[in-house]
Amino acid sequence: MTRIIVIIAVALLVGVYISWRAGRLDRMHTRLDTARAALDAALLRRSSVALELASSGLLDPATSLLVAGAAHDARTAAPGDQELAESDLTRTLRAAFGQPDFRASLAGRAGAAELLAETEAAAHQVFLARRFYNSAVTTTRTARRRWLVRLFRLAGSAGPPQFFEIDDSLVAPGSDEAAPPGVSRLAG
Amino acid sequence: MRVGLVCPYSWDVPGGVQEHIRDLAETLMDLGHQVSVITPADDDTVLPSYAVSAGRAVPVPYNGSVGRVAFGFLSASRVRRWLKEGQFDVLHVHEPAAPSLSLLAAWSATGPIVATVHIANPRSRLLHAATPILEYVGEKISARIAVSEAARTTLVEHLGGDAVLIPNGVNVRRYEKADPLPGWPGPGGALGFLGRMDEARKGLAVLLAAFGILGPQRPGLRLLIAGPGDAEEAMEKVPPALRDRVVLLGQVSEEDKVRVYHSVDVFCAPNTGGESFGIVLAEAMAAGAPIVASDLDAFRMVLRGGEAGELFATGDPDALAQAAARLLDDPARRAELSAAARRAVRAFDWPAVAREVVQVYETVRLGGGSVGVSGR
Numbered sequence: 124m125t126r127i128i129v130i131i132a133v134a135l136l137v138g139v140y141i142s143w144r145a146g147r148l149d150r151m152h153t154r155l156d157t158a159r160a161a162l163d164a165a166l167l168r169r170s171s172v173a174l175e176l177a178s179s180g181l182l183d184p185a186t187s188l189l190v191a192g193a194a195h196d197a198r199t200a201a202p203g204d205q206e207l208a209e210s211d212l213t214r215t216l217r218a219a220f221g222q223p224d225f226r227a228s229l230a231g232r233a234g235a236a237e238l239l240a241e242t243e244a245a246a247h248q249v250f251l252a253r254r255f256y257n258s259a260v261t262t263t264r265t266a267r268r269r270w271l272v273r274l275f276r277l278a279g280s281a282g283p284p285q286f287f288e289i290d291d292s293l294v295a296p297g298s299d300e301a302a303p304p305g306v307s308r309l310a311g
Numbered sequence: 312m313r314v315g316l317v318c319p320y321s322w323d324v325p326g327g328v329q330e331h332i333r334d335l336a337e338t339l340m341d342l343g344h345q346v347s348v349i350t351p352a353d354d355d356t357v358l359p360s361y362a363v364s365a366g367r368a369v370p371v372p373y374n375g376s377v378g379r380v381a382f383g384f385l386s387a388s389r390v391r392r393w394l395k396e397g398q399f400d401v402l403h404v405h406e407p408a409a410p411s412l413s414l415l416a417a418w419s420a421t422g423p424i425v426a427t428v429h430i431a432n433p434r435s436r437l438l439h440a441a442t443p444i445l446e447y448v449g450e451k452i453s454a455r456i457a458v459s460e461a462a463r464t465t466l467v468e469h470l471g472g473d474a475v476l477i478p479n480g481v482n483v484r485r486y487e488k489a490d491p492l493p494g495w496p497g498p499g500g501a502l503g504f505l506g507r508m509d510e511a512r513k514g515l516a517v518l519l520a521a522f523g524i525l526g527p528q529r530p531g532l533r534l535l536i537a538g539p540g541d542a543e544e545a546m547e548k549v550p551p552a553l554r555d556r557v558v559l560l561g562q563v564s565e566e567d568k569v570r571v572y573h574s575v576d577v578f579c580a581p582n583t584g585g586e587s588f589g590i591v592l593a594e595a596m597a598a599g600a601p602i603v604a605s606d607l608d609a610f611r612m613v614l615r616g617g618e619a620g621e622l623f624a625t626g627d628p629d630a631l632a633q634a635a636a637r638l639l640d641d642p643a644r645r646a647e648l649s650a651a652a653r654r655a656v657r658a659f660d661w662p663a664v665a666r667e668v669v670q671v672y673e674t675v676r677l678g679g680g681s682v683g684v685s686g687r
Contacts, residue, residue, distance in 0.1 A: 178443070182384075183382065183383060183384050183386070183387040183415060183418075184387075184410075184414050184415060184418045184444045184448070185380070185381075185382030185383070185386065185387070185410040185411055185412075185414050185415050186382045186383055186410070187410075187444055188408075188410035188414060188444055188445075189371055189373065189380075189382060189410040191444075192373065192410070193372060210372075211372035214371065214372050215371055215372055218369050218371045219382075219383070222383040222384070222385065223385065224385075225383075225384075228384045
């Protein structure tokens with residue numbers, strides 16, 4: 124009799140533990156979804172500001188055309204091409220901002236300082252949002268690899284979450300130019 | 312006439328647009344015009360005496376690949392200075408929709424502006440943010456030239472209006488004479504092909520099938536193929552017994568390309584479609600190669616209905632094999648075709664093409680005025 128009670132108690136405890144683990148994983152997936160939504164919002168904001176910069180008349184027509192094209196491509200990229208298109212937008216903005224005396228040439232133009240600051244802030248937000256999303260991906264992927272999760276298929280049938288890998292630094296790697304405040308720099 | 316030519320891409324990188332501008336500039340000067348070219352170029356590039364550097368080109372993502380273009384306010388001010396000092400009668404910009412010097416020049420200049428569009432742009436949707444810029448530039452252009460029908464379509468979509476078609480010139484002098492590659496064409500005869508191996512419409516598969524028919528009948532016959540693409544994939548289409556008689560050169564240099572045309576008894580253009588002009592065909596004609604080509608409208612026109620080269624039913628390996636065999640057995644006919652090709656290609660030689668371009672210049676100048684710099 125006691126033996127049966129012990130077996131039932133152990134089974135109950137195991138059940139509670141498994142459902143607690145499932146709940147933890149579920150919360151992790153929620154955090155992942157939120158991080159992804161934040162990243163998508165940051166990317167959208169960046170391409171919108173880039174388009175605004177391109178149509179502001181502050182830049183020369185060739186630079187405007189480049190920035191507008193890259194922003195448009197980033198916005199309309201198919202899911203498989205998104206990382207490439209967003210990296211291209213970063214590189215285009217970097218080339219535009221990296222012109223010698225770029226800031227000096229715009230100094231004093233109406234609205235220039237605000238728009239440049241807004242573009243840099245939007246680019247920095249992409250840099251932050253991507254790191255938070257990728258860190259959520261890392262923890263989720265680690266949790267999904269646990270034997271208990273795999274044995275009871277707690278993660279469901281969807282594939283593991285994917286990292287979002289893009290070039291998101293407005294300052295060229297290896298550049299000795301100091302990053303202005305708010306401009307992201309790739310670590311390492 | 313004083314002509315200002317604007318090159319959008321870096322002079323030190325080989326490319327069709329740069330080559331076109333160089334040939335046009337030199338031919339215009341031969342015809343007695345004064346020419347100045349402004350182009351992006353690396354600091355250590357030695358430019359010809361008629362060219363001016365607008366500074367280094369910067370690699371940026373553009374149209375799905377990396378383009379080396381010049382943009383920014385520094386380039387813009389260099390272009391304005393060049394326009395001011397040049398005192399041109401006509402400004403001729405190339406690829407005006409590319410984010411580079413041509414756009415900047417057309418933006419800043421006033422007066423007669425001619426624009427040439429070279430590349431058919433794969434981007435079909437117009438950019439809303441870019442529309443005002445391209446519209447403004449489009450309004451200022453007095454005459455448009457397209458080098459192909461596909462380029463013309465792009466131009467109409469991007470800048471509106473219509474364009475005259477003036478195909479690319481062939482620098483006949485550059486192809487006329489060359490030594491064959493060592494050992495070619497050889498006693499058993501040789502067929503030749505030039506073009507991308509993996510692009511189906513270039514028709515290499517048709518030629519390989521024809522070689523599969525001819526090879527066993529003619530033990531000494533060889534096939535020379537030049538052009539980029541997957542060599543193994545191409546070889547798989549050749550019967551194993553014939554593989555040692557097919558030579559794949561891969562991508563070749565400009566000089567070797569000319570030598571390829573001189574290394575074969577019969578040059579084959581088995582294209583299955585999509586050619587608007589057939590620059591390869593024109594080059595082969597300039598080299599005086601006896602030609603067998605698909606019976607496409609464009610090829611029929613270039614080869615004067617078969618007078619300057621044999622035509623065969625497009626996509627039919629048997630017809631190609633028969634036509635090639637006839638030529639291989641008839642040296643007199645080959646000599647006849649070679650001479651006819653050299654005569655026919657003169658219509659596409661640079662002096663002829665440049666004269667057509669000069670006619671466009673003269674037409675836009677009828678309106679009066681010369682090139683200036685706008686206030687902005």
